[in-house]
Amino acid sequence: MPKAEVFSRDFKVKFTVSNYEETVKMFVLRLFDCCQGDILILLDSSGSVSSYEYSFLRHFLVDLLHPFLLGRGRVRVGLVQVHTEPQVEFDFDTCITQHALQEALLRTQQLHGDTNTEGALLLAQRLLMKPLGHEAPPRVLLWLTDGVKPGNVDRPMAALHQEGVSVLAVSTGHTNYHLFRQAVTPPIEEHLYFVDAEDMSIITEDLREAITKLLCAERLHVQDITSHSAMLQWRPLLIGGLGHYELQYGPEMLASSQYSTEQGRNRTLILLGEQSWAELRDLQPDTPYRAWLIPHTQQGITRSLTNSFRTLPEMLGPATLSVSESGPDRVRVSWGPVLPAQVHQYRVEYAPIPRGDVQTVTLSGRQNSTLLTQLQPDTQYLITVIAVQSSGQERAMSVRACTQEVLPGLTDLQLTPVGLDSVKVDWRAWSEGAGLQGYWVRWEVGDRSSSSSSSSSSSSRYLPAQSLFTILTRVSPASRVCVSPVYRTARGEGLCAALCTHTQLLLHGSRDASGFRRKR
Template sequence: MSALNFCQGDLLLLLDSSGSVTNFEFSCFLLFAADLLCPFSLGRGHVRVALLQVGTSPHLEFSLEGHDKQESLEESLQEALRGVNQLQGDTNTATHVAQQLLLKTRQDVPKLLLWLTDGVQPGAVEKPMSELKARGVSVLVVYTMHGNHQVLKRVVTPPVESHLYSVDIDSIDIITEDLREAIVRIVCAEQLSVVHLTSRSAVLQWRPFLTVDSGYELHLNSVSTNHPEIRKLLPRESSRAELSDLQPETRYAASLHPKSNNRLVRPPHFLV
């Protein structure tokens, strides 16, 4: 898979390093993170990533400003696999550090916190995580099968089904694609825009982002009437679409669906 160079946002990896996490689980989480982020273009103007290892005391392995190229992130994660010592101790979500990292940066890009944890005795995390969510941070969690599901369910931002994953650590890779799609939907939430509008036509525009030999499927639905859905197939290199024969004084919802590997990535909808 080629780099996803259309995404922009700040992502904090919160890596559980407490004593209840085995060395094997710790290594699997790092390998999983490396694979999950591999397709993204990294650095300023793209996706910036920080890694915070959490135990009794938090330790920032690298900051949002620490990597300008995708290769540097891969090297850092590989280095972490070889050289980082697990902190052990008690679980400490270090939300004050997360707030400093995510909230004292640019406010015009999406911000995400991805917590990789065994989920065992997560502690009093609901209030500080709620504060982060109230400030616009999307919270996603991956936890092993022995974690406290009810607490973690309250921690993540909706939709729970795509932001909370319980996994067998031996097969954690089965969620990589779904979790990556969830991240894409957050960091590309403003991908589609209206650049020209009349009573009967509209021109939609987006930054081209497909990196495979497929294309887009544009869906247009009237919100308040029963007009049939309009669908347009567009080539991979497309960056705009002209829509005609629209009904006056009618509100439409448009969505752009990248078709990759014969499946549709589910993006947010946009009103026209």
């Protein structure tokens, strides 16, 4: 399929037909990422609702709510079942992922009994009550019922309206338009639906859009604040992406007006009309900022959005971390830079991977390294250096380090002639360690047809770990025999012995160029 390409002259953004669906998907995710508030579902679970209808109601809710991002600071969903004794099926903090919400909705069982809607609404009032001393997020009550004998709901519904709760209703059966019209909050045409249970899918998009308007209000959201950056998100304000955004931001003390340019400190970004987020970088730590989003259309400037935030304090601590002097039982860890004026002390925590006890070393703020000892050989460790600032704040950096394998050498090597040109080689090792793989034996092979030592050549043999001797043949006169242990990562220290005659072996304490101790 040929690709259609569109280029923005100012921003050099390239779109293709092949990535259109992915672009739309990301756009939708950004849209719902701006939503924040509580949705309480009032689900009619009485006996007047058939099992057939109840199944449609559950699946309708799964489809309706699946685009919303859940959790604190985003959208929270709770469910109250209406029957003789109304009960909370799950509260706002139960489902923090879409998977958990869908599972909770699908396993909800019908309770039957009477339609005690009034009692369920009193329960809903407690769940949706505005927290004392805090600004309440947008709150939505979604009432799903067959409309049979809903009872006296005027007073509890009025109390919810007064509390600032938006009420939406869907009726799948009896039509009492006057009752439902009084129950829902305006606009009636967007918040009240009458539909057969098997046809509920036709209202999904309209109802979701109504909820989105309530929860995803035109606000400038600030997220992911660090000491030097912040993420701004908003619900799209320009229809069809036509026009552009002007984003101004600066320190609060300078940004007294959205058009302030005092000392040129306010910064301005020009953004595409379809954009719904922007990352602010190179901010100053621990500084109050104010930002304005100004939509521009062909008709001029429309209503702008604004918000304030404060960047986090600078977290001082290790910027570099390295390891050295690694041995079987030790490793040195070093870090920098050293900031004794800001860092009160360093705490070094280390433990074997994947599991093991955590050890801790505490050092002054003037130190930049420490030698960790009594470690396990041939083991990977996770080492974390934590800078504890005078304010009590902490910043950490971690590194992985491996100790070396223990490589025990041989303790003895003996050569015993067993024939004219054969010799028995015996050796002893410190132990058969876990990493011992075997032994390498190297010797000089003589040429029987020549008496010259220059005609000999070297040969080698690999033996398994359980071997402690071998017999060599065609060994040249005055040949040197070397044996070294082989471990998983390297060879250990070996021994060499020289065969002077068939009957004499002389001990010599030097070390040859290959790292073997030599016996003669």
